Amino acid sequence: MPNRHLTFQGDAGAYPGKADVTARPGIEVLSLLQPRPGERILDFGCGNGDLTAEIAASGALAAGIDLSEESVMRAKRKYPELDIRAADARLYRTEIPYDAVFSNAALHWIPDAAAVARSVWLALREGGRFVAEFAGSGNLAALTSAMEEALEAHGYARAGRTPWYLPTIGEYAGLLERSGFRVTFAQHFDKPSPLKGAAGIRGWLDSFAEYFFYDVAPADKESIYRAIESKAKPRLERDGQWFLDTSRLRIAAVKERDPEQ
Template sequence: MNKNSINTWNADLYDDKISFVSEYGKEVVRLLNPQEGEHILDIGCGTGDLTREIADAGALPLGIDLSSSMIEKARQKYPDLSFIVADASTFHTDQVFDAAFSNAALHWMKQPEDVIASVWHLLKPGGRFVAEFGGKGNVQIIIDSITEVLSEYGISAAERNPWYFPSIGEYSMLLEQQGFHVRYAVHFARPTPLHDGERGLTHWLESFSDDFFHDFNPAQKETIFQKIIQKAKPHLYRNGKWTADYKRLRIAAIKE
């Protein structure tokens, strides 16, 4: 995750209420197409579910994540796999990889040039980089709702926003400047149902929005969350379920 983010990761909540992250990521694993014996770096591996998918294909993955609680949970769930706490923007090792993979993590890393350079140096020639993460316009209704509520407290949400949601052109340019050949890139809307009915957006805010509310106490946060929910509800709540307005960027690039 982004080294500048102060988001506190609750690994149990992540697995219980935010498990859709890994479920959708299985499509990205298929795009990666891991092969028997390949060494693959899983960037922002979370609690390891997709690292497991990669290993089940016969590859030899290494999962990295900046969150120690996520890595601890991943090691508990999958003790036969390798996980380490590491910052993707500065990660170095003598090992070289056939591929690098990332799902729902790169938008937490606000130094994209550093991450791309790190991946480049870790890949062998011909190695591939396959990722999906938040693209331009991702969760814009939620962000707008947060922005409106924080403005009531004299706080600029933009100054606290921990996310990087680029366009296809912006991210492809960064990859090409590093020397990657971008062979596939798509930006698409993916409305995403949130688990647990009426509490779906509450779980989402509890999981992902610490950076916006780090200096509020729990009671204040609860009040703020309710205000955000009321603003977002006409747009994102239907028939007893919340659906987040996700926009995703999926890319595949080759180190030539």
């Protein structure tokens, strides 16, 4: 069984882009960040560095961290001019505070959300802002329900397989407020994401097999996949095109008081 507490961060190719969902994920949320020339901005879970580079293109002094050393190496090869380093978002500390912390498609991979919120708070100057988008409550509900039903029908436990932290808007806004932030914007929205490629939903299932099918016998895999396709198709396939039923939280907050004082 895989480690449920791993902090797999924001490789844009990891989720949901691991299944090649969208060409430029995260561009929309950058409009909420509104980076300005000369600002110091940290990209939490920067993955391949594409959004870090977008931030830098605004004239901001952009830096990025990601837990995956492989992702960091790819990002540094692609953008050698950027300050991108391997670091754990739960433990990250900096001596020079940032004007803003940004994160896209990373925070749902880190169950210890309170530790991340503390890291963000400590990384910001007083009045600095935090802007993030990540998967929220209800994300992939139709697909995961189909997977759980198919697994159970084949004699496998259905519970305990989902690897993500998926809060409601109230849960996450409350967490930030308890962590010393004033929440200035919060949105929970559905964002159906088309799956590219001929493999359709099977490509996505293969990408996440280590989480959902780690104990499935090879002899059962094809039957389970067929059952998932049959259960999910009425809701997730239209005119031959498969969609993921993704749901996102988009949030902005400002650093205020220190909750530990």
